[in-house]
Structure formats: structure tokens, C-alpha cells
Amino acid sequence: MTSPTLVIGSHNAKKGRELAELVAPYGLTAKTLADFPDAPEPVEDGDTFEANARIKATEQARALGQWVIADDSGICVDALGGEPGIYSARFAAMADAGEGDEANNTLLLSKLDGLPPAKRGAHYVAVVALADPTGEVRAETRGECHGRITTERRGANGFGYDPLFELREYHRTFGELGPEVKRALSHRSRAMRQMLPRLVALLK
Numbered sequence: 001m002t003s004p005t006l007v008i009g010s011h012n013a014k015k016g017r018e019l020a021e022l023v024a025p026y027g028l029t030a031k032t033l034a035d036f037p038d039a040p041e042p043v044e045d046g047d048t049f050e051a052n053a054r055i056k057a058t059e060q061a062r063a064l065g066q067w068v069i070a071d072d073s074g075i076c077v078d079a080l081g082g083e084p085g086i087y088s089a090r091f092a093a094m095a096d097a098g099e100g101d102e103a104n105n106t107l108l109l110s111k112l113d114g115l116p117p118a119k120r121g122a123h124y125v126a127v128v129a130l131a132d133p134t135g136e137v138r139a140e141t142r143g144e145c146h147g148r149i150t151t152e153r154r155g156a157n158g159f160g161y162d163p164l165f166e167l168r169e170y171h172r173t174f175g176e177l178g179p180e181v182k183r184a185l186s187h188r189s190r191a192m193r194q195m196l197p198r199l200v201a202l203l204k
């Protein structure tokens with residue numbers, strides 16, 4: 001019997017790999033958008049993580065005629081009133097301060113410069129949406145991971161703000177802890193753990 005196919009609706013290769021590894025033990029065949037060169041790049045114009053995850057999942061599912069799982073995620077920093085939030089990937093670009101992870105991390109460090117550890121609280125958010133081949137959202141979950149922003153980059157693992165995001169109980173950043181620990185503790189893995197039973201029930 002052929003294993004059901006699930007498309008990971010992300011153009012971010014590292015995020016795609018992370019999600020594919022989470023579903024692999026359940027006997028699901030995961031493909032990424034790299035397998036679908038004509039896949040659309042939806043405009044993420046929602047005003048919440050939930051809205052953007054739904055936009056990505058539904059538009060790609062309809063275009064590809066496949067089950068698609070998509071997430072929207074970001075980091076919310078207490079001292080910045082929850083910013084950058086849904087704009088995490090474009091944080092530096094929106095401030096004309098460059099593009100990409102390095103520029104985003106540099107801008108975040110500069111905005112928090114001089115703040116003591118007690119005022120550097122932050123949390124990662126991930127919302128995962130699953131859409132069927134008609135584009136209907138069939139399941140949605142949310143995961144959060146709380147920590148704080150360090151004063152300098154630490155570790156080379158992960159992506160995004162991982163070198164700056166310290167889990168208090170470990171006194172290490174996601175950049176230092178490595179992929180196994182991140183798979184166990186991250187916002188995305190927490191959202192996926194809630195999603196997996198629903199995913200398996202729907203696809204198998």
C-alpha cells in the first residue's frame with residue numbers, strides 16, 4: 001500500500017527538513033515545495049500567525065491538489081511589545097537594515113542593547129495548519145516556547161533567531177542545543193505533536 005503523501009508547504013529548506021523529520025516515524029511520505037517547482041508563493045497578508053498559516057496551507061493545497069501542512073512562526077519579544085511577531089522573517093528588511101537571519105539578529109540585539117536579562121523575555125510561536133486537496137483547513141494547532149534573548153549569538157545550529165534564543169532551564173540557546181533537543185522542545189515541535197494524531201487519522 002502506497003504511503004500517503006504530505007507536502008510541507010514551506011520554501012525554507014531548513015524548516016521543511018525539520019517538519020519532514022517530525023512526520024517520518026508515522027509512515028507518511030513528506031515532500032517539500034522543492035519537489036513542486038510551480039508551487040505558488042502565497043502572499044502572507046494575515047494579521048495573525050493563524051491567518052498566515054491558513055493562507056499558505058489552503059492556497060498551496062488547491063494549486064497542487066495535495067494535502068499540505070504549512071506553518072507560520074516567529075518570535076515575540078516582551079520588551080518590544082510582542083514584536084517582531086508575524087514579521088519575524090522580514091524584521092530587518094522592514095527597517096531597511098538588510099535581509100536574512102544575520103540582519104534580523106543584529107537588529108534585535110541593537111533594539112535590546114543595555115537591557116538586563118530580566119527584561120529580555122521572549123517566546124517563539126508556531127501555528128500549523130493542515131489543508132486537504134480541495135483547500136479546506138482540516139486541523140490547526142499552536143505551540144509556544146518561552147525563553148529570553150541573549151546579548152550575543154551563541155551556537156551555530158538551527159536558523160532564524162535560534163543563536164539568540166535561550167531556554168532558561170538549560171542556560172543554552174537553540175543554536176547551542178542542537179537539532180535533537182530542538183525537536184523535543186521547540187514551538188514547532190510542540191504544535192506538531194498536537195497535529196500528528198489528527199494528521200495520521202486523516203491521511204491513513
